[in-house]
Amino acid sequence: MICVFITGGTFDKTYDEIRGRLSFGETHLPEMLRLGRSRVPVSMQTLMMIDSLEMTDADREAIARRCVDCSESCIVVTHGTDTMVETAAVIARAVRGKTVVLTGAMIPYAFGSSDGLFNLGSALSFVQVLSPGVYIAMNGQHFSWDNVRKNRETGTFEPLR
Amino acid sequence: MICVFITGGTFDKTYDEIRGRLSFGETHLPEMLRLGRSRVPVSMQTLMMIDSLEMTDADREAIARRCVDCSESCIVVTHGTDTMVETAAVIARAVRGKTVVLTGAMIPYAFGSSDGLFNLGSALSFVQVLSPGVYIAMNGQHFSWDNVRKNRETGTFEPLR
Amino acid sequence: MICVFITGGTFDKTYDEIRGRLSFGETHLPEMLRLGRSRVPVSMQTLMMIDSLEMTDADREAIARRCVDCSESCIVVTHGTDTMVETAAVIARAVRGKTVVLTGAMIPYAFGSSDGLFNLGSALSFVQVLSPGVYIAMNGQHFSWDNVRKNRETGTFEPLR
Amino acid sequence: MICVFITGGTFDKTYDEIRGRLSFGETHLPEMLRLGRSRVPVSMQTLMMIDSLEMTDADREAIARRCVDCSESCIVVTHGTDTMVETAAVIARAVRGKTVVLTGAMIPYAFGSSDGLFNLGSALSFVQVLSPGVYIAMNGQHFSWDNVRKNRETGTFEPLR
Numbered sequence: 001m002i003c004v005f006i007t008g009g010t011f012d013k014t015y016d017e018i019r020g021r022l023s024f025g026e027t028h029l030p031e032m033l034r035l036g037r038s039r040v041p042v043s044m045q046t047l048m049m050i051d052s053l054e055m056t057d058a059d060r061e062a063i064a065r066r067c068v069d070c071s072e073s074c075i076v077v078t079h080g081t082d083t084m085v086e087t088a089a090v091i092a093r094a095v096r097g098k099t100v101v102l103t104g105a106m107i108p109y110a111f112g113s114s115d116g117l118f119n120l121g122s123a124l125s126f127v128q129v130l131s132p133g134v135y136i137a138m139n140g141q142h143f144s145w146d147n148v149r150k151n152r153e154t155g156t157f158e159p160l161r
Numbered sequence: 162m163i164c165v166f167i168t169g170g171t172f173d174k175t176y177d178e179i180r181g182r183l184s185f186g187e188t189h190l191p192e193m194l195r196l197g198r199s200r201v202p203v204s205m206q207t208l209m210m211i212d213s214l215e216m217t218d219a220d221r222e223a224i225a226r227r228c229v230d231c232s233e234s235c236i237v238v239t240h241g242t243d244t245m246v247e248t249a250a251v252i253a254r255a256v257r258g259k260t261v262v263l264t265g266a267m268i269p270y271a272f273g274s275s276d277g278l279f280n281l282g283s284a285l286s287f288v289q290v291l292s293p294g295v296y297i298a299m300n301g302q303h304f305s306w307d308n309v310r311k312n313r314e315t316g317t318f319e320p321l322r
Numbered sequence: 323m324i325c326v327f328i329t330g331g332t333f334d335k336t337y338d339e340i341r342g343r344l345s346f347g348e349t350h351l352p353e354m355l356r357l358g359r360s361r362v363p364v365s366m367q368t369l370m371m372i373d374s375l376e377m378t379d380a381d382r383e384a385i386a387r388r389c390v391d392c393s394e395s396c397i398v399v400t401h402g403t404d405t406m407v408e409t410a411a412v413i414a415r416a417v418r419g420k421t422v423v424l425t426g427a428m429i430p431y432a433f434g435s436s437d438g439l440f441n442l443g444s445a446l447s448f449v450q451v452l453s454p455g456v457y458i459a460m461n462g463q464h465f466s467w468d469n470v471r472k473n474r475e476t477g478t479f480e481p482l483r
Numbered sequence: 484m485i486c487v488f489i490t491g492g493t494f495d496k497t498y499d500e501i502r503g504r505l506s507f508g509e510t511h512l513p514e515m516l517r518l519g520r521s522r523v524p525v526s527m528q529t530l531m532m533i534d535s536l537e538m539t540d541a542d543r544e545a546i547a548r549r550c551v552d553c554s555e556s557c558i559v560v561t562h563g564t565d566t567m568v569e570t571a572a573v574i575a576r577a578v579r580g581k582t583v584v585l586t587g588a589m590i591p592y593a594f595g596s597s598d599g600l601f602n603l604g605s606a607l608s609f610v611q612v613l614s615p616g617v618y619i620a621m622n623g624q625h626f627s628w629d630n631v632r633k634n635r636e637t638g639t640f641e642p643l644r
Contacts, residue, residue: 010503017589018638020493020534020565022505036279037267038301039317051503082503106198106500112273112434112595118197121282124301129290140199140285155501156200171342178428179477181332181373181404183344212342243342267339273434273595316340358601359589360623361639428520434595440519443604446623451612462521462607478522 001041002127003072004029007063007087008049009080011116013108024049028109029078032120040124043072052080052087052104060087064094074127075100078120081150081157084136088145092134101127103137106155162202163288164233165190168224168248169210170241172277174269185210189270190239193281201285204233213241213248213265221248225255235288236261239281242311242318245297249306253295262288264298267316323363324449325394326351329385329409330371331402333438335430346371350431351400354442362446365394374402374409374426382409386416396449397422400442403472403479406458410467414456423449425459428477484524485610486555487512490546490570491532492563494599496591507532511592512561515603523607526555535563535570535587543570547577557610558583561603564633564640567619571628575617584610586620589638 006012006027016023027046047063048055067075079087081104088102103123105116123137134145138157147159167173167188177184188207208224209216225248228236240248242265249263264284270277284298295306299318308320328334328349338345349368369385370377386409389397401409403426410424425445427438445459456467460479469481489495489510499506510529530546531538547570550558562570564587571585586606592599606620617628621640630642 010500015590015594017493018635020536032279033301035274035276036283036301037276037299037317038279039319040301053503107498110594110596111498112593113196115196115198117278118193118199118282121279121301122197122286125283125286125298125303126290128303129287137286138198140194140197140201140282142286142289152501156198158200171339176429176433178332179474181375214342268337271434272337272432274432313340354601355623357596357598358605358623359598359621359639360601361641362623435518437518437520439600440515440521440604443601443623444519444608447605447608447620447625448612450625451609459608460520462516462519462523462604464608464611478520480522 001043001072002074002076002124003070004042004044005063005066005075005077006044006046006049007052007055007077007079009052009078009104010108011078011105012049014110022108028116029120032109032117036117036121038124040128050080052083055080055083055087060090063087064091067091067095067098067100073098073132076123076127077102079104081106081138085145085148085150088134088136088148092145095134097132099127099130099132100134101130101137101142102135162204162233163235163237163285164231165203165205166224166227166236166238167205167207167210168213168216168238168240170213170239170265171269172239172266173210175271183269189277190281193270193278197278197282199285201289213244216241216244216248221251224248225252228252228256228259228261234259234293237284237288238263240265242267242299246306246309246311249295249297249309253306256295258293260288260291260293261295262291262298262303263296323365323394324396324398324446325392326364326366326398326400327385327388328366328368328371328400329374329377329402331374331400331426332430333400333427334371336432344430350438351442354431354439358439358443360446362450372402374405377402377405377409382412385409386413389413389417389420389422395420395454398445398449399424401426403428403460407467407470407472410456410458410470414467417456419454421449421452421454422456423452423459423464424457484526484555485557485559485607486553487525487527488546488549488558488560489527489529489532490535490538490560490562492535492561492587493591494561494588495532497593505591511599512603515592515600519600519604521607523611533563535566538563538566538570543573546570547574550574550578550581550583556581556615559606559610560585562587564589564621568628568631568633571617571619571631575628578617580615582610582613582615583617584613584620584625585618
């Protein structure tokens, strides 16, 4: 059983047609797993539904604690890309002996051209086979939490060294 | 560098609007990798563009030979789901010391509701971390070539035992 | 109130993932009208769900009879493009004093790249303002039933003269 | 020949993945007409690319002047929905003997679930058959410029009386 913690981010942004702006509604994760015909047993929980630029230290601690407390040893966390690296570090300091993979999207899933489905397939696969540790899965690749940064000009993740 | 061999299958079926039926055109793989913002270095080659129900023994041998001959040790093969297991077996008998992952789709990528992007993200991730061997990546899972079958009633892959 | 008669055609073709081929399921019309945020009062009825190449003379007579019998004077008929012109002629011989607009799609609605939503918006608009008669609405244009043919090479409709 | 003036609005909003917010890029109109397999002869011009909440009186006058000055007598204007009614009034005071139809979208075209293609099919059809005047085409309906308002709670257009 893989635990999926949902925290919001671009992944789950939707268009509020009455207000004419992006907002958060229900998570798209169940629909995405159905679309991917996923047969991976998952337990999904929405921890928060926020833009990662607004995520506080307390939020990150709460996510880390959930990773520690859950009974599963394989965990996927959906997260905004802007502060994904920071949250990964907080989780890494708290969790031992589990495989945690953070992923997100550059384009909201609700947009036709989203990378979300690709990233979800990727994160769900990495988490099943990587040895314990905290990783980021983006751009078809996986990065250890202490060797990754988001390049804000290209919008892609890259190793530090 | 990951080698991607394209053989057709539902993945790449498109709708021929003049004839009013499904057909094969150019592969969608490059567009899919762009959509997924993949930064995985890949070398793509279209070996054939056929429905896997029409694939002959000679076709399978040709795919296996390409897997043996290419210089890469990580290989993804896109393939129709109906005979994916047969081709995996032929590759497994020919290839040593390489990680080969076959994947496909239940719904053409050109359809809005395709599982193709999810499966591609999954296959590309598994191939980077699985130990040498021949695998099928479908439904978010990976199966060893000698312990998998397509359940034709549910349209999903499952282990034999 | 506009009457919408559904007869099938490419419009409503869907992909049967178990059998790996195109087929007909439920009509997509209600979903399409919801997507278009249509506020036009409509009464929808599925008369048949077939490829227009398989439509018989009896089928066409049945459609024409329904156009005569319904209480509405504005009618949209969704129809396969291959024999849309033939059915328009049968309706034209039967119906008096009503505006009937036939429309369809070159690409199934379920495909991301369908012309269906555009055509439905077009047909629903034309039917509200054209004077009584039988028309085909395709390619953003309207054609009188006795001055139109489908060009099978370009896949577009054009006037005879 | 139908003249299409593009002014921006939700229609053409796109997602800026580097900045993580909605923005304007190139217009999607040519792609939408291609998707709709439109054969209507059009001349397209982008007059501005802005949110209609930011449109000034001078902008509206500029649009009206272009409607007066162009040689075509059938004109479609794509426009944000929030102030579409105001611009329609300005055009109506300036233009004589031409059919002008304003349309827009509640959801950006780049989103999978947009009403844009439906509305474009609708506007392009109404403009070909309505008698001279200034109209708004939304929700599958057409409204005269002096008998319409946007209901901001439902996000739909409705007659004043």
